[in-house]
Amino acid sequence: MDILSILAESTRSALGPIAAIYALAAVGLNFHFGYTGLLNFGQVGFMLVGAYGVGVSVAVFDLPLLAGFGVGLLCALVLALLLGVPTLRLRADYLAITTIAAAEVLRLVYRAGFAEPLTGGVYGLQNLASDFRTLNPFDGGTRYGVGALAYNGNHMWVLVVTWGLVALTVGLTWMLMHSPWGRVIKGVREDEEAVRSLGKNVFAYKMQALVLGGLIGAMAGCMLAVYQASIQPDQFKPQVTFFLWVILLLGGAGRVFGPVLGAMAFWFLMTFTDGVLKGFGSMGWLPFLSGPDYGAIQLAFVGLLLVLLIVFRPQGIIGDRKEMLINVK
Amino acid sequence: MSSDETNAGADRMAGAEPVPGSAKSDPILVADGVRRSFGGLTAVDVEHLEVQRGTITALIGPNGAGKSTLFNLLTGFDRVDGGRWTFQGGAINGRPGHKVARAGMVRTFQLTKALTRMTVLDNMLLGAPGQFGERMAGAFLRPVWQGQERENTRRALDLLERFKLVDKRDDMAGSLSGGQRKLLEMARSLMTDPTMIMLDEPMAGVNPALVQSLLGHITSLRDEGKTVLFVEHDMDVIMGISDWIVVLAQGRVIAEGRPSDIRSDQQVIDAYLGAQVETAEARGSGDD
Numbered sequence: 001m002d003i004l005s006i007l008a009e010s011t012r013s014a015l016g017p018i019a020a021i022y023a024l025a026a027v028g029l030n031f032h033f034g035y036t037g038l039l040n041f042g043q044v045g046f047m048l049v050g051a052y053g054v055g056v057s058v059a060v061f062d063l064p065l066l067a068g069f070g071v072g073l074l075c076a077l078v079l080a081l082l083l084g085v086p087t088l089r090l091r092a093d094y095l096a097i098t099t100i101a102a103a104e105v106l107r108l109v110y111r112a113g114f115a116e117p118l119t120g121g122v123y124g125l126q127n128l129a130s131d132f133r134t135l136n137p138f139d140g141g142t143r144y145g146v147g148a149l150a151y152n153g154n155h156m157w158v159l160v161v162t163w164g165l166v167a168l169t170v171g172l173t174w175m176l177m178h179s180p181w182g183r184v185i186k187g188v189r190e191d192e193e194a195v196r197s198l199g200k201n202v203f204a205y206k207m208q209a210l211v212l213g214g215l216i217g218a219m220a221g222c223m224l225a226v227y228q229a230s231i232q233p234d235q236f237k238p239q240v241t242f243f244l245w246v247i248l249l250l251g252g253a254g255r256v257f258g259p260v261l262g263a264m265a266f267w268f269l270m271t272f273t274d275g276v277l278k279g280f281g282s283m284g285w286l287p288f289l290s291g292p293d294y295g296a297i298q299l300a301f302v303g304l305l306l307v308l309l310i311v312f313r314p315q316g317i318i319g320d321r322k323e324m325l326i327n328v329k
Numbered sequence: 330m331s332s333d334e335t336n337a338g339a340d341r342m343a344g345a346e347p348v349p350g351s352a353k354s355d356p357i358l359v360a361d362g363v364r365r366s367f368g369g370l371t372a373v374d375v376e377h378l379e380v381q382r383g384t385i386t387a388l389i390g391p392n393g394a395g396k397s398t399l400f401n402l403l404t405g406f407d408r409v410d411g412g413r414w415t416f417q418g419g420a421i422n423g424r425p426g427h428k429v430a431r432a433g434m435v436r437t438f439q440l441t442k443a444l445t446r447m448t449v450l451d452n453m454l455l456g457a458p459g460q461f462g463e464r465m466a467g468a469f470l471r472p473v474w475q476g477q478e479r480e481n482t483r484r485a486l487d488l489l490e491r492f493k494l495v496d497k498r499d500d501m502a503g504s505l506s507g508g509q510r511k512l513l514e515m516a517r518s519l520m521t522d523p524t525m526i527m528l529d530e531p532m533a534g535v536n537p538a539l540v541q542s543l544l545g546h547i548t549s550l551r552d553e554g555k556t557v558l559f560v561e562h563d564m565d566v567i568m569g570i571s572d573w574i575v576v577l578a579q580g581r582v583i584a585e586g587r588p589s590d591i592r593s594d595q596q597v598i599d600a601y602l603g604a605q606v607e608t609a610e611a612r613g614s615g616d617d
Contacts, residue, residue, distance in 0.1 A: 181463050184463050
């Protein structure tokens, strides 16, 4: 087992396109939960409508990629309104139940037989990235970077755009949260009745936050479609949402850079544990286990790390412990 | 004390009859037929109620009399079954809480709602009305809202000074004591520049030393021309600072009047004070 190459591979994964896409989706979730206190357990649903916005537009209707992004974002807007209008006037739990169910319903509808002409059913959609690649300033055949941290031209282009979007949305978060708008949003998280009693339309603010975070989630979905050049409905299982929650809590909810650091740390750990398990396996240290078991052990190991994190560092990597524990006396 | 009691507030009550639903010379709040029931239980059924402008009016009654429910209804924090009420001449029944607050009627809560993970100053700034930067698109135009923010901060610091919280301005509101939170909530409600302030049990859970200072703040609000309506349990407090007292029992107004009227009102004693007198007597006879 070569620990150095495992570390290099983990770093590569922490900076890679998947980490960037998860970071983007977690920035959206940070708006929901970290700042506004909305329990959105269906962020993957926003990713799904974003990805299929691109997929259906490009693969079925032959529209340009940019139009696909537009459709994806529009679908996310509609989804946010559908989720928010009936639930945001109610207690927080209702949004949680509704979002988790809605995301699963969306996945089942998109993979259903009757939807196949549009969504490709269980087979999904392919050839989604040709527009994106024609715009690629990098050479698809060349590798960029040093050593293990080298990516081919196409991935490099995805990386630049996705991390660029992450930077953009992080900047957006910073600006919004350092404004009076952000103050109202944080107030809603603390106690919405109090904010209402001061003359603020709490429902409107919650709706704005839900839409904004949903749009960012959809953007992550769009980039996933572009990165893979194909999409299948079963990539959008609830597990994705829970990974996003792990990322957010790991990095620090309600912190501008929390989701970014969280995504990097999360994908570093995932790749690292995977590499170590495979290494142990190849050395014969894991006699009762075969390849397919590693995935489950890896997830269990990540789970254990999370439990330790919650016990010893509940505020995440960059959270403020004092602030976090202020309501826990 | 007696010279204090013939204050502007008490003067404004001159000529008002001490009977339920009595007319006031210059009512700021007029409610008619306000009803709210939970299942079969009628929590509030107020036929007519007027609150005189520029006075401190107390709302008292035994537990379960519907005081807090009436409060929630009037301020738009609960859905009403029927009735209408006007504030400064305009109907506000059926309006949501934030619109009632914008109309100039601000409320506080029995269980203090300090925004615990925000600084004291941010708590205050949240109260300021009409902020351009609170619109989502406006948030990006820092130069446009910066001036307003500075002005609001100045006003917030003045109020914090007055409520002796200015040293705490950068502390998290969650680190304040219970009494300080009550002060903060009152100061924050003043940031909305209200004409009428509704205080739901402002003294609950506050240590006796702070009670005096809270009372001082409430009377000074009245002296600045604001109208105060408050729910309270502590009889000494109520008798001491109220210009007018409204007694609720089983959701109805059973008596109204100056503190002296209420003290001698047999119905009130039966419905409310009576319970306490009886228990005191029972305890006395037990000692014999």
